[in-house]
Amino acid sequence: MPFLGGSLAFERFSVSGFEVSEFGDEQIELLAQNVAGNNQTASAENVHIGFLGGAHLFDQEFEVSKNVLDEAVHFSIRIDTNQIPSAIRKAWLQMELLALAKDSPSGVVSKAGRKEAKEAVEQRCEVEAASGKYRKMQQFPLLWDHTRETLYFGGTAGTASGHCADLLERVFNVELRHISAGSIAQAWAIENDLYAEVDDLVPANFVPAVPHGDLAWTNQHSKAPDFLGNEFLLWLWWTLENDSDTFTLPDNSEVTVMLTKTLSLECPLGESGKETISHESPIKLPEAMHAIRSGKLPRKSGMTVIRDGQQYDLVLQAETFGISGAKIHVDEDADFEVDERIDAIRTLSETIDLMFHSFCARRVSDTWSKDLKGIIHWLENAGTQAERSAA
Incomplete structure (x- = not known):
């Protein structure tokens, strides 16, 4: 359970x-x-x-x-599901065709023979499926x-x-x-009468030397701006590195955040591939900075979140806002009832959403141009520092 x-x-x-x-x-x-x-x-x-x-x-x-x-x-x-694997169906068909070919004077299976083989395979599939042998x-x-x-x-x-x-x-x-990053942004925009502003947003370019339009992983069937999830993780990374790991949420509560354990990045153009980094603090590794300096964007990140004295460890998927590997930390001696756990799940979801709302508010405000310039300068400066260290 x-x-x-x-x-x-x-x-x-x-x-x-x-x-x-x-x-x-x-x-x-x-x-x-x-x-x-x-x-x-x-x-x-x-x-x-x-x-x-x-x-x-x-x-x-x-x-x-x-x-x-x-x-x-x-x-x-x-x-x-109760389906015969395609590899087995193909094998059965080849066996039927080989048997018919042996019986044929020319060694070639006729059109009628192929039809007969297919029908024989279908009958066998029905029998095998009825046995429950392939039920999953x-x-x-x-x-x-x-x-x-x-x-x-x-x-x-x-x-x-x-x-x-x-x-x-x-x-x-x-x-x-x-519920995805884009749908959360749209719901927030409607609530704050900013739908037009969110609807006009296009993916930001954090590395001017690597321009891009839509992201390679964009869902073409969705109008929700799920790319904001990728930008949120990069903005959060920049904020933690250059400002503070604690900030105030829209409901005036405070949250402390650390990016931990795992970080997955991908080229928005779909050209230079994916990279997954596992480390206690992956954003501190030079390969992580090199990846985002080359234009890659975060697609998934592990994080520790502390709000109202409750700590959560989790992995957040940027576009879907899906959560995995989430742990709710409780004192060993404390009685943690079922109702309290359900409330903790609600609080976890609410906290992640409020963090994202903070980003959305900046993304549609005049402050965003300052943040964008700050992120670009941070990436450029980090590259210069890395080159000096290597020298």
């Missing part, structure tokens, strides 16, 4: 259209009616998806006292927070989260939208 114990990894989705004031027996019954194995997606693939009670891969028990915790519901989703089960923990209208999906955004969203939307008549 990752959301209730151990390290955390999740993507977030906003939930709209849920008109019920609180989770109760009706919602628990809906989960039970759609238990794992009873529902199939609209996909042509042989995929079955359903809910679980959250304790383990075969937990089909749902109860208000068990699943509803601190105005949130904790459960999981299981995705069952995947479980993903979920925490649906009613107070924040947020679904925490215990995995990375992709096919699995798509199946999850599809089932939840159909069962509960809600709409789910993935």
